[in-house]
Amino acid sequence: MRVVVVGGGVLGTMHAWEAVRRGHEVLQVERELEARGASVRNFGLVWVSGRADGAEIELAQRARDLWEQVPGISFRPAGSLTVCRTEAELAVAKEAAARPDATKRGFQVLDAEQTRDRNPVLKGELQGALWCDRDAIVEPREVLAALRDELAKSGRYEFRGGREVRAVESGRIVDDHQETHHGDLILLCTGAWHSGLIRELTQDLPVRRVRLQMLQTAPLDDTLSTAVADADSFRYYPAYTGPAVQELEPQATVAADNAMQLLMVQRTHGGLTIGDTHEYAEPFGFDVQTDSYDYLQETAERILGRSLPKIVRRWAGVYSQTTNDEVVLRRELAAGVHLVTGPGGRGMTMAPAIAEQTFEEHS
Incomplete structure (x- = not known):
């Protein structure tokens, strides 16, 4: 087939990757010269650990395996530590490690000494951690270009940046350069x-x-040898839902008001990416909130037991999330025209498996 992919983010690029892998010819169109949305404004986490039972965890597990097979990218099977600083937090970790699927998720409870053995940079006060060996890291600001470079080697792939699509119908799209591009899908x-x-x-x-x-x-x-989360992530991810979560101490006000958890990843250049907050009510502000950044910095420093290096970048991002029980939204808008969107914060994790699923449905 000739496949036209509209969107240059990780979901679109993984659909292009899957199409080329299956022998198709691909044109990928992106309205910006380069993707500038959530696909480059995230942690680069392939995050299996906290996913909901059913389709979500199955997609995450499959995507984790697919990410490891992609050539030309920086893939690090570093695992993650969700750090517990109180007995109540450690109780949630123990409850998670007692799940029937804990082994498949790679869960193991570590005490304080074992946690520091796994990641010696964690010198703050802690009771232990939940270790997940299935979590991994890619570089969000590098992976899309690396994937396109690999795709170009096929001779069956073309990327057109700076092209906004103005019309779509069965078999073709029209961009804002008044060019028509034909595709079977x-x-x-x-x-x-x-x-x-x-x-x-x-x-x-x-x-x-x-x-x-x-x-x-x-x-x-x-060297931060693993990805790191704090125990607020227990409140955020569905895999940890259970009696022990209900016994956690109340969140700090700023964390509760901004639906916060701490995630921390070291980039290949040595800097730390730290976040994040969640805002759901539109219209969103055009500015960023200093108190949220202060809280993230303080929390990270407590876990590390040291001051952070200078903060050199702050940013906001926006992603699309389904509001029903679908992991990703799929709609056929016309014959051979399909919308695939809404994976939420799971996009970087699941994109390879979502793309694979798309083409299995159209094979």
Whole structure:
């Protein structure tokens, strides 16, 4: 087939990857010169550990295996530590490690000494941690270009940046350069773009937009050997739902008000990416909130037992999330025209498996 993919983020690029892998010819169109949305404004976490039972964890597990097979990218099977600083937090970790599928998820409870053996940079006060050996890291600001470079080697792939699609119908799209592009299959992987053309094509989608804030530091003079989370992530991810979560101490006010958890990843250049917040009510602010960044910095420093390097970047991002029980939203808008969107904060994790699933449905 000739496949046209609209959207240059990780979901669109993984659909292009899967199409080329199956022998198809692909044109990928992106309205920006390069993707600038949530796909480059995230942690780069392939995050299996906290996923909900059923389709969500199955997709996450499959995607984890697929990420490891992609050539030309920086894939690190580093695992994650969710740090517990109180007995109540450690009780949640123990409850998670007692799940029937704990081994498949890679869960293991570590005491304080074992936690520091796994990641010696964690010098703050802690009771232990939940270890997940299935979690992994990719580089969000590098992976899309690396994937496109690999795709170009096939001779069956073309990327057109700076092209906004203005019309879509069965068999073709028209961009804002007044060029028509034909395809047997057209995939709209448009992320948080819910307005304009998408609104014209379909109404009342069960999706919402979510805004988050993150930061990045200058290089740390040490190696963070795993991804790190704090125990607020127990409140956020569905795999940890259970009696022990209900016994956690109340969140700090700033964390509760901004639906916060701490996630921390070291980039290949040594800097730390730290976040995040969640804002659900639109219209979103055009600015970022200092108190959220202060809280993230303080929490990270308590876990590390040291001051952070200088904060060199702060940013906000917006992603698309389904509001029903679908892991990802799929809609056929016309014959051979399919919208794929709404994986939420799971997009970087699950994109390879979502793309594989798309083509299995159209094989």
